[in-house]
Amino acid sequence: MTGALVRHMQSAAAALAARAPVRPAPLATPPDPRLKPVMGDPGLPFIGHALGALYDMLEFGRRRYATYGPVSWGVMLGAKVVWVIGPEGTELLAANRDKAFANQGGYEYFIGPFLHRGLMLMDFEEHRLHRRIMQEAFARPRLANYLDAMNPRIARELDGWRPGRRFALYDAAKQLTLGIANEVFVGEHVGADADRLTDAFVDTVHGALAYIRANVPGGAWARGRRGRRVLEQYFRERLATRRADGGDDLFSVLCRATSEEGERFTDDDVVNHMIFMMVAAHDTSTITLAMMGYYLGRHPQWQDKARVEAQELGKDAIEFADLDRLTTLDLVMKEAMRINAPVGSLARETVRDTEILGHHIPAGTIVMTSTYATQRLADVWPKPDEFDPGRFAEDRREDKVHRYAWAPFGGGAHKCIGLHFGVMEVKAIMHQLLLRYRWTVPAGYEPPIGYTTGPMPTDGLPIQLEALRT
Template sequence: MVSRERVPPLTSIPLPRALDRRLLKQRWPVRELASPPPGSGLAPVLGDAGAPVVGHSLESMRFGYEFAIHRFETYGPVSWMGAFGQKIAVLGGPEATQIGLQNKDKAFSQEGWKFFIERFFHRGLMLLDFEEHLLHRRIMQEAFTRDRLAGYARQFGPVLRDGVAAWGAQSRPRLYWALKRLTLDVATRVFMDMPPDRDAAKINRAFVDSVRAATALVRFPVPGGRWAAGLHGRKLLERYFAENLPAKRRANGVDLFSALCHATGDDGEQFSDEDVINHMIFLMMAAHDTTTITSTAVAYHLAKHPEWQERAREESLALGDDLPDLAALDQLTTLDLVMKEALRLTAPVPSLPRKAVKDVEVLGHYIPAGTMVSISPSTNHFSPEHWTDPHAFDPERFAEGRREDKSHRFAWMPFGGGAHKCIGLHFGTYEVKAVLHEMLRAYRWTVPANYRLRWDYVSLPVPVDGLPVRLTATRRGSQNKYEK
């Protein structure tokens, strides 16, 4: 069931705007990032600075993964480019990625992430380094055990079923925004054990502003600018969680907020109030943003490929009308295949920033201490050396007997890798499957045959048009009864 639809390479994308044409045709002088130490035998990292000050920021945000592939094909697995006023070394391809993410000699720190999101997601788990990160991760792991995940599934099941059923009033919704509101409702319920209320829209806006501020070109609080909006969003989120924290400390609830308040490490370590607030803000963002992106990508491919949608629907209907638990969600193997392929074609986090804290060698190239580094999943996900016809939509590539994702440990890496691999990947996987399960039961959805989803990469990928679809209710969708 291989689709003949291709995700076109950069050079084949229609460029109606003069700016797009200029961005691609402009050629910049090739220079060395830095001269290798004499006698080291190392090669310099080659690349170019791009436009003054902004570098290649605009191309990166406009073209996303296509631009990453273009750079890889031009310069190879280790290169550099100017962006956001920085010289950034770029590691692409599974071998370079493995060195960066396994980080055996602790040459790379999370300072790269801090440059982009420290002001908005201060001391979130992803921003911590080395021993401190491992300590916080060990404590936090208590909130993501199998038993905890089962409890979260019991909480988000009714939210998803009711939320998806409510879409019936819209025959042509913009699916991304409907999913984003729904995943925020899930995060509010599962993470805080609070029903959606009038604050939901305000909180959602605060998260959106905080995420988009990370790639602001003007990194000062200019009124009306993205940076200022992000700072305002951060303050609002801090107040929101601080107001609710005392009650969570007093009770021993089943939500994630409570779990973090009471989580204990091997030696009795616990999170401070400040730690809990920082982790909650980060986890709420990471959970509902990446889940929304993944759900949107899966829904898009199911709309473009109705044969896969029907195959997935048969498995969902076979589960019956009860809200699915983890064991039931594990049976949705078609959704597993489509979701993995959607994650390959659209990585929710298209760049993993780091910073070299000491001189380091990567595949024979010299990267000096202090260099910003970007690890790019996109080049791995479209590598012709590791994937058959990588621009084709082909979920069967993940099926037993093929398992192209096993061609290299880092051929497929939508959740990152190494010590900082996403701690919530299993939670996110179950939530995405539960969302699509409810959609498949309730509706069929379609897009025009010539429609192609275009992503905005200003921060995390967002559909430019919100993904408009046509919903048609199924007979099963009219039944909205379930067992509590």
């Protein structure tokens, strides 16, 4: 979606929100008089608050919080949804200590047809089993192998970047992370299949986020379903070979992964997990990398500081042992992920009547948190819209105000299993990028923000890219 179209949709969302009747009403009458009802309003007929939630998520979340507080309800594409904003409510959902919230029901409505039986859509004992098996793929030795495989790919991709006054950083980052996913996750130089797989991944993501949820020819939903079929066929045709070959790529590891109790994935499990992991990993890493690049271009003092750190390391490519030494990149990454959460929300469904912050939530209710809005609340963060990596430095640690004030990877049993891979990938790319290039963004430029898994620039994020003299 182009930047102009996103701005149009955001304007339309704001206009419709202004015209929509606000009729505050309780979601349900609490059976326990000690509990409060969840207050909210349905919004427009059928679509409810979908335009605001999808195209203007940050301001939508802030408006809900200002109007109703941390818990409210509304309608989204025909479904009643409870929104939870703020670290306290986020912790209740993520920790799920009384097992009242299920992932599958929360996500199935939105992304189930495209990321069917991915780890994020599993619950309780089944989720624990699959996560236990999958953990082998993200153990420390495996991560080191993935890093060794991705570094040459990063170098080759950066060799092809062409400096100029309007270099599209987001587009280039997306191509780079997809290339890494093909090589490190799939484990082969896919050659002629690369474009087909890339298109299938992108179509699958867009299908999962389609506003028109119908099989209209040429529409995002139809393309997403087709993309999912392409990925299923690709992985299924290679399963037997990968179980036998013993490679170090994620695909091969998942084919052979065994828990300490001897449990293994079925063929269907491997296919489903590969599609989920690849779609999820490339999108979040791309958003993080691109937005770090934007803020470093807008704040050259931080770019210079990160570059000096990279140069002092004395290596063209980082090794696994170097990850903790890139402290400036740590601060910049955390702040970029705070401002632009690469996963903007979490979704759950209540499996029984429960409560959130003293509010009654009936069984069968879809509940969504807004990580995006929570990490930009003035109640939680001083000057929340300012880029200030120093807020994460040890002498400040503004994130310590609450353990879920900063939660871009979620938390609890469903905390992102690939978080260490993602951090490693972004640091590895940014290290090589800092050694090769300097970049700036035009004065006053702010990228128009759309939404996939999280807030992303819709104009390709044009920067002025300059090769460093060696």
